[in-house]
Each structure stands twice: as C-alpha cells, then as structure tokens.
Amino acid sequence: MKAREIAFKILCDIEENNNYSNIAINKHFKNLKISNQDRGLATEIVYGVVENKYYLDYVINKLSKIKTQKLSICVKILLRMGIYQIAFLNSISDYAAVNETVNLVKKYDKRSSGFVNAILRNIIRNKDEILNVDIENDDIMYLSTKYSYSPWMIKNFINSFGRDFTEDLIEANNEKPSIYLRTNTLKISRDELIEKLKENGLKVYKVSIIDEAIKVENLKDIENNELFKEGLFTIQDISSMMASKVLNPKENSNALDVCSAPGGKTTHIATLMNNTGKVISRDVFEHKLKLINNTVNRLGLTNVEVQNFDASILDENSVDKFDYVLADVPCSGLGIIRRKPEIKYKSKAEIKDLPVLQRKILENASKYVKVGGSLLYSTCTILDSENIEVINNFLKENDNFELVPIDEVNVDLDNQEKGYLKIYPNIHGMDGFFIAKLKRVR
Numbered sequence: 001m002k003a004r005e006i007a008f009k010i011l012c013d014i015e016e017n018n019n020y021s022n023i024a025i026n027k028h029f030k031n032l033k034i035s036n037q038d039r040g041l042a043t044e045i046v047y048g049v050v051e052n053k054y055y056l057d058y059v060i061n062k063l064s065k066i067k068t069q070k071l072s073i074c075v076k077i078l079l080r081m082g083i084y085q086i087a088f089l090n091s092i093s094d095y096a097a098v099n100e101t102v103n104l105v106k107k108y109d110k111r112s113s114g115f116v117n118a119i120l121r122n123i124i125r126n127k128d129e130i131l132n133v134d135i136e137n138d139d140i141m142y143l144s145t146k147y148s149y150s151p152w153m154i155k156n157f158i159n160s161f162g163r164d165f166t167e168d169l170i171e172a173n174n175e176k177p178s179i180y181l182r183t184n185t186l187k188i189s190r191d192e193l194i195e196k197l198k199e200n201g202l203k204v205y206k207v208s209i210i211d212e213a214i215k216v217e218n219l220k221d222i223e224n225n226e227l228f229k230e231g232l233f234t235i236q237d238i239s240s241m242m243a244s245k246v247l248n249p250k251e252n253s254n255a256l257d258v259c260s261a262p263g264g265k266t267t268h269i270a271t272l273m274n275n276t277g278k279v280i281s282r283d284v285f286e287h288k289l290k291l292i293n294n295t296v297n298r299l300g301l302t303n304v305e306v307q308n309f310d311a312s313i314l315d316e317n318s319v320d321k322f323d324y325v326l327a328d329v330p331c332s333g334l335g336i337i338r339r340k341p342e343i344k345y346k347s348k349a350e351i352k353d354l355p356v357l358q359r360k361i362l363e364n365a366s367k368y369v370k371v372g373g374s375l376l377y378s379t380c381t382i383l384d385s386e387n388i389e390v391i392n393n394f395l396k397e398n399d400n401f402e403l404v405p406i407d408e409v410n411v412d413l414d415n416q417e418k419g420y421l422k423i424y425p426n427i428h429g430m431d432g433f434f435i436a437k438l439k440r441v442r
C-alpha cells in the first residue's frame, strides 16, 4: 500500500471511531512495511487533513451541491485529502494530487470519481479565489474557518488574550512541534548521549533551560532505536519536563504523583531523586499502568511503585505522608493542539466539568503533603478556568498553602515570582502549559 491509501485508511479510522490521530497512526503503522518516504507523506497528509478539517470542508461546500454532512465518509475524506495536497503541499504537483485522489476514489467508490475529479479540477483552475476564505463581517467565523477551530474556542481566546495574540497562537498551533529527549542521567550524561546520538546520524541541540534536555531532528521509529531500548533517554516536551524540575524533589524523600500515566513526570521525579527514596505513581485507569511500568523498567528505576487509584477519592492512608505531591490533572489539552489537532473540535460541553474535577483532585492531593512539603499543580491547557482560577479558589479555602516563587527555571518572568508559569506555543515555542508551585506552611 502506498502513502495516500494508508493516509486514507487512517483518516477513515479517525472519522468513524473518533480516534486521536497519533494513536490511529501508530496502530496502522505497526507491522506495516513501508518506506520512510511513504510513512512521512502519509503522516503529513493525516495531520494536515485533521488540522484543517473545517477549512477543507468550507472549500468543498463552496463547490459541491451536496454539502459535506451528506457526502459518504469515503468521498468526503478523499476530497479533503486532495484539497489539502493542492492547498498546502508545494512539493506535490496539482495534477498528481488530482490523479492520485481520483485513482483512490475509483478503487473505493467508483461512481463518485467523476464528481471528485470535477471538484478538484475546478479548484486548480481557479485556485486563488476558491482557496480564499471570503467571510466578511464575522471575525470569529473567519478565524474558525481559516484555522479550523470550534467557534467557541476562538471566542474564548479573543476574550482572554485579544485578537492579535489569538491569531498568533492559532497559527503557531499549526506548526510541527520539535521532538525533545530527556537524558536518563542515571545511565549517561547529556554530553555523552549527544555524542552517541550524533554517531547515529541524528541532528541534536542542547536545550539551555533544562540541563537534561536535548532537541533532536530526524529521529524516526523511536521504539526501535537502540539507545532508547537501552533506556538512555525518554521522549518528553520541555514544558512537561519543567513540572518535575520546578517540583525539585530531593534525594531520599517521599513523592506522590496522583495522575501519572503514561509516566513522563513520575520517571523524571524518580530520576531527579537519583533512584533513592520512594515515588508512588497512581492513575485511575488500570490499562495505563503498564505504560508507566514499561518506562520505569526501561529506565532502570527501582524507586517507583505504581498503583491503581482514583485521585478524586481521598486516601486516608496517605494523609500527611509526602514531601512532594504532583497533581498533573486531566484537562482540556488546549496547550497541545500541535500534537493532537482534534482537540480544536472539542465542544464546550465536553470540557465544562473539568474545573470541578481538577479542584477535587487538587484538594485531595493537598491533604497528602507534609507540613513544609511541596504541591505542584499542572495542566497542558491555556484556559485560566482550569489553571489559575482553580488555584485561587483552592487557596481561598486552604490558608495552610501558599504559592511560592519559582526559581528553578526562567521562562515566564512575569508570573514565576508569583508562584506559577503560563506557557504558550506562540511565545515560548513549547506545548502550552500551566504550572503552579504551592507550599504547605502549617
């Protein structure tokens, strides 16, 4: 099977089963023998089509008498793929985009091939006009169509950040995120790892704000990389690494991570503790625990104990027991749209109850902290309602906790003195994140 056909199958899977693109891509690529070039093109088309879904449907609806809601999934996806290639992929000629798409329609829905052919040829005859978003007098609909976002999200961003910041943010969210590695400092130093990665032909750069972080280009098929299998590194975005750095756990202490799967921060905390003391790593979903255990074992950590526990329930046995507690709570994910573009289409209803759950988890987590101990709250979203507002509401009712200045990293100088970090993809070039550091003072 070639790139476009694989992309088509993956996109059908996403559309029919509401799967996340990264999960669908991994599932379909597993055990599939294809060249790196085909893998690259298929991945590019899948992410591109998901990222630009509203825009691509807008273009289809300009030209088709049958609106996208009425088209069969197969025809809709193939049209989106064809238009995506014409509008965004300069390396592919318009004629190749049309012919390859029509060939696939002939294979999967023969009677629609004339219809698809006519639409795509119409676009290439009059590209500038047809590909333009000509929505006037409704800025929210204009941005929502051009950048493919649920309109409520655009409205929310404009209210919170203003018009210019919003366009900057949603443009940055369409960029490909860099890949970062976290050195397993128990096994190797960052400089030694950099040498080994270079010997493997990879392009690598030191990251200044995190001692153990490395930015890497052209890393493919990570699971089968020998250095990865040896446990010399793990994959993690910089903002996520920052959470454990800010928590800054000391050797021989007791730490608890109440929402820990797949284990990125748990294993970082355990490594920062130099494989001493104890890290209890919990998650409510039993099937996710093996992801944590796999990373713990691969990295050679022996100070982590993985447990199945619901953080929204108070565990009386853990009260006052821990020096460090991390609540990296479930959230709307609006900071990681670059990695999971389908988040752009979440409805308001889907995320409205999150602050209540987040507050509950934070409240319980706080009970486990010893006097003098640290509590870190983090999310990968940029909405204040899930971030600083949860913290402020918590502090109103818990005067035994205080926000403490963050001096372990230097990224958000405006706020870190106040005890929290707000990270944005368009400003910091990292996943959008929120980190608040609290101390139990009595």
Ligand SMILES: C[S@@+](CC[C@H](N)C(=O)[O-])C[C@H]1O[C@@H](n2cnc3c(N)ncnc32)[C@H](O)[C@@H]1O
Pocket: 240, 258, 259, 260, 261, 262, 263, 264, 265, 266, 282, 283, 284, 285, 288, 309, 310, 311, 312, 328, 329, 330, 331, 380
């Ligand atoms: C943001 S993710 C955690 C990421 C993780 N800390 C890491 O760095 O790899 C939030 C996690 O919370 C878990 N979760 C959701 N509801 C929970 C609950 N009530 N109790 C415990 N864990 C929960 C989810 O399974 C999810 O893995």
